Amino acid sequence: MPELPEVETIKRELKSFLINKSFIGVKLENKKIIGYPNPRDFLKNIINKKILDIDRKGKFLIFKLSNNYNLTFHLRLSGRLIYKENPKEEVKYTRIMFLLNKGSLVFSEPRLLGRVYLYHDNKLPESLSLLKNLGKEPIMSEFNFQYLKEKIKNRNSSIKSLLLDQKIASGVGNIYSDEALFCAQIHPKRKGSSLKDEEIKKLVRCLKKVIKRAIKEKGTSISDYLRPNGKEGSFQNYLKIFKREGENCFRCNEKIMRIKINNRSSYFCPGCQKEV
Numbered sequence: 001m002p003e004l005p006e007v008e009t010i011k012r013e014l015k016s017f018l019i020n021k022s023f024i025g026v027k028l029e030n031k032k033i034i035g036y037p038n039p040r041d042f043l044k045n046i047i048n049k050k051i052l053d054i055d056r057k058g059k060f061l062i063f064k065l066s067n068n069y070n071l072t073f074h075l076r077l078s079g080r081l082i083y084k085e086n087p088k089e090e091v092k093y094t095r096i097m098f099l100l101n102k103g104s105l106v107f108s109e110p111r112l113l114g115r116v117y118l119y120h121d122n123k124l125p126e127s128l129s130l131l132k133n134l135g136k137e138p139i140m141s142e143f144n145f146q147y148l149k150e151k152i153k154n155r156n157s158s159i160k161s162l163l164l165d166q167k168i169a170s171g172v173g174n175i176y177s178d179e180a181l182f183c184a185q186i187h188p189k190r191k192g193s194s195l196k197d198e199e200i201k202k203l204v205r206c207l208k209k210v211i212k213r214a215i216k217e218k219g220t221s222i223s224d225y226l227r228p229n230g231k232e233g234s235f236q237n238y239l240k241i242f243k244r245e246g247e248n249c250f251r252c253n254e255k256i257m258r259i260k261i262n263n264r265s266s267y268f269c270p271g272c273q274k275e276v
């Protein structure tokens with residue numbers, strides 16, 4: 001959390017507030033929040049620079065600045081980006097605040113795991129090398145049966161872990177992998193190599209369906225995620241499996257279970273997602 005639909009929503013909504021605004025100051029509350037470079041260079045290369053565009057790659061949010069630098073946010077588990085018209089309004093767990101020529105952008109992060117990076121277009125920092133190696137996103141047309149089959153056919157890891165691998169399904173996290181596996185009626189512990197062609201096709205369709213719907217609903221607000229205007233998304237109202245342990249399956253009425261796979265919780269229905 002947040003995953004592709006949440007970061008996409010943040011991107012779309014921040015664009016309406018921030019395009020063509022310039023940074024006039026930075027208030028750093030905790031220097032750990034800056035992943036790259038050091039606070040001094042960070043400040044030097046951001047002041048008076050204009051935000052030309054905001055892009056998203058997987059779960060990364062990338063601001064394109066007028067000096068060909070990228071200001072990249074990785075929100076990890078609990079990071080939030082909030083736009084305030086009045087910079088004097090305080091936001092809990094503010095780690096860094098960007099003052100703009102109108103309003104301010106606050107990066108709030110209770111667990112301090114999220115990071116912000118600033119780097120020139122042609123000099124990607126080591127700590128962001130994942131950006132070069134991200135896989136296709138399920139909402140892309142290139143994310144199709146052939147693509148997913150190629151990525152999982154020789155893999156003995158569970159399909160759940162494979163879907164969480166950002167080099168395979170960029171932007172997918174715990175919520176949408178569980179929802180898609182439920183939709184495709186595939187047990188999360190099945191090995192990648194054990195999936196039949198028909199199942200892979202169904203999983204691709206389900207990933208696209210679930211993620212597109214979640215974008216339409218502006219993401220899932222069940223723990224920390226809020227939109228930049230402080231409002232909630234609404235996909236939590238449409239979850240069919242995630243966080244429904246002990247409740248009845250909408251499809252077969254069996255009790256939904258939760259298991260740990262690689263230390264991550266996975267929700268599934270033992271009635272209609274069989275571990276064959």
Ligand SMILES: [Zn+2]
Binds near residue numbers: 272
């Ligand atoms: Zn079921």
